[in-house]
Amino acid sequence: NYRVDVLEASVEQYAVIWVNGDKFEFSSEAMRRAEALQRSWSELSVMLDRWNQALEQPRSTARPARSELRNTLVALDCTWASFEHKYIAELIEIEEKARRLVVQAIEHERCLQLLEAQNTDSEALQKMTQYQDELNKLVACIAHLNSVANFRRKGRDDLKASVLFDAMSTLRRCDAGERSGEGAEIFAAARILAKDVVESFSAMREYLREVERCLERVDPHLCNNEGLVARLAEWEASWEVGSRYVMQVTTLEAICDLISEVTSLETLAPALITMCEDCDVELFLVLPRIVLLCFLADPDNRRTEIVRGLLPHLFQTKEGGAGKFSKPSDPQLQRLLSSFGSVMQVLSTTASAGGSKAAWELVMARAMFGSTEAGDAYTSLPSATKKVVEDLMRDVEGMSLQLQRHCPEDWNQFSSVLVQCLLGGKQRDAAPKFEV
Numbered sequence: 001n002y003r004v005d006v007l008e009a010s011v012e013q014y015a016v017i018w019v020n021g022d023k024f025e026f027s028s029e030a031m032r033r034a035e036a037l038q039r040s041w042s043e044l045s046v047m048l049d050r051w052n053q054a055l056e057q058p059r060s061t062a063r064p065a066r067s068e069l070r071n072t073l074v075a076l077d078c079t080w081a082s083f084e085h086k087y088i089a090e091l092i093e094i095e096e097k098a099r100r101l102v103v104q105a106i107e108h109e110r111c112l113q114l115l116e117a118q119n120t121d122s123e124a125l126q127k128m129t130q131y132q133d134e135l136n137k138l139v140a141c142i143a144h145l146n147s148v149a150n151f152r153r154k155g156r157d158d159l160k161a162s163v164l165f166d167a168m169s170t171l172r173r174c175d176a177g178e179r180s181g182e183g184a185e186i187f188a189a190a191r192i193l194a195k196d197v198v199e200s201f202s203a204m205r206e207y208l209r210e211v212e213r214c215l216e217r218v219d220p221h222l223c224n225n226e227g228l229v230a231r232l233a234e235w236e237a238s239w240e241v242g243s244r245y246v247m248q249v250t251t252l253e254a255i256c257d258l259i260s261e262v263t264s265l266e267t268l269a270p271a272l273i274t275m276c277e278d279c280d281v282e283l284f285l286v287l288p289r290i291v292l293l294c295f296l297a298d299p300d301n302r303r304t305e306i307v308r309g310l311l312p313h314l315f316q317t318k319e320g321g322a323g324k325f326s327k328p329s330d331p332q333l334q335r336l337l338s339s340f341g342s343v344m345q346v347l348s349t350t351a352s353a354g355g356s357k358a359a360w361e362l363v364m365a366r367a368m369f370g371s372t373e374a375g376d377a378y379t380s381l382p383s384a385t386k387k388v389v390e391d392l393m394r395d396v397e398g399m400s401l402q403l404q405r406h407c408p409e410d411w412n413q414f415s416s417v418l419v420q421c422l423l424g425g426k427q428r429d430a431a432p433k434f435e436v
Contacts, residue, residue, distance in 0.1 A: 051064055094220070098221070105141035150236060152233040162247065167193075170193075174187040193245055193417065193420075197246060254304070259422065272290075284415065287418055289396055309410075343363070371390065
C-alpha cells in the first residue's frame with residue numbers, strides 16, 4: 001500500500017513548513033531518507049527502461065534478471081518504508097505542536113473550572129489573585145489563537161483580560177444601581193455591552209470544554225476549524241467594542257444617556273426599533289442625524305463625548321491633558337449649534353408645537369421620517385417656521401455625512417453598537433450545535 005503523497009514529499013524535500021505562522025523543520029535524517037527513496041525510485045526507473053528496451057530490441061539488449069528486479073524492488077520497499085515512517089512520525093509531532101495553542105487554552109480553562117468549583121462566591125472569586133492570573137493566561141491564549149486562526153476579522157492579539165474585568169465591574173455597578181432604585185433603562189446599554197463581553201468569553205470557554213473531548217479532530221492549520229474561527233470572530237467583535245466603549249466610562253455613560261434619550265420618545269422609539277429589526281436602509285441615514293441632534297440639544301452633556309470621539313478634529317484640545325476636549329472649535333459646527341438653538345426657540349413658541357418637549361419630538365420626527373411623513377404637527381407649521389427647520393436639517397445632513405465618512409470603520413462599529421442596544425442585545429442560540 002504505497003501512498004503517492006509520500007513519494008511527492010520525497011521529491012519536493014521541503015525541509016521547512018509553516019503552520020499557524022510558526023516555522024517547523026524536518027530533521028536531516030528525514031531528508032537523508034527522502035534522498036535514499038529517490039535513489040531507489042530512480043534505480044527502478046532505469047531497470048524498467050532496460051526491460052522495455054529488451055522487449056523492443058531483443059537482439060541488442062539483455063533483459064534484467066529476475067533476481068536483479070527483486071533486489072531493486074526490495075530496496076525500494078525498504079527505503080520507502082523507512083522514509084514514510086520518519087516523515088509521518090515528524091508530521092504527527094508537528095501537528096501536536098501546532099495544536100498546542102488549543103491545548104494550552106484548555107489547560108487554563110480547566111484550572112478556572114477547578115477554582116470556580118472550590119469558591120461559590122463569584123464576587124470574592126473574581127478578587128482572588130490566582131483566579132485573576134488564570135484569567136489573564138487564558139485570555140492571552142485566546143488572543144494568540146485569534147491572531148493565527150481568525151481570518152474573518154482582524155485577528156487582534158492585543159485584547160487583554162482588563163476588558164473582561166471592566167465588563168464584570170460594569171455589570172456589578174448596574175446591579176447596584178438597580179438595587180438602589182434607579183431605573184433599569186438608565187443602565188440598559190451598559191448592561192447589554194458588558195454582558196456581550198462576558199457571554200462571548202463564556203462561549204469561548206464552552207468551546208474549549210467541548211473540543212477537549214475530540215482534539216484529534218482539530219485541524220493543525222487552526223484557521224480551517226470552522227467552529228473555532230466562528231467563536232474567535234464573535235469574541236474579537238465583542239471585546240473590541242468592550243475595549244472602546246465599556247472600558248471608557250465617560251463614553252459608556254454617553255451611550256447610556258443617548259439610548260435613554262431616544263427610547264424616552266414614546267411616539268418615535270417604536271418606529272426606530274422597527275427600522276432596526278427590519279434593517280431598513282433608511283436607518284443608516286437616520287442614526288447619524290439622531291446622534292447629531294442629541295449633541296446639538298445639549299452640547300455640554302456627556303453624550304457629547306460620542307461626537308467628540310467620532311469627529312475629534314472639530315474640537316479643540318485643552319492644554320494640559322491629551323484626550324480632553326473643550327467646546328467645538330469648528331466654525332461650521334458652531335454655526336449649526338447656533339442655528340439649532342434658534343430653531344428650537346421658534347418651535348417652542350409656536351402654538352401648534354406645544355412647548356420645548358413637543359418641539360424636540362417634532363425635530364426628531366422630521367429627522368426620522370422626512371418632511372412629508374413627519375406627522376400632522378409638522379405639516380401644520382407655518383411656512384416660515386417650516387423653512388427654518390428645513391434649513392437646519394439640510395445642515396444636519398451635511399454634518400451627518402462627515403460623521404459617517406471621517407472614519408467609516410469607527411462609525412460602522414458605533415452604529416452597530418447603537419442598533420444592538422436599541423434591540424436589547426444580540427440574540428444567541430441557547431445551545432448552538434458544536435463544530436470543531
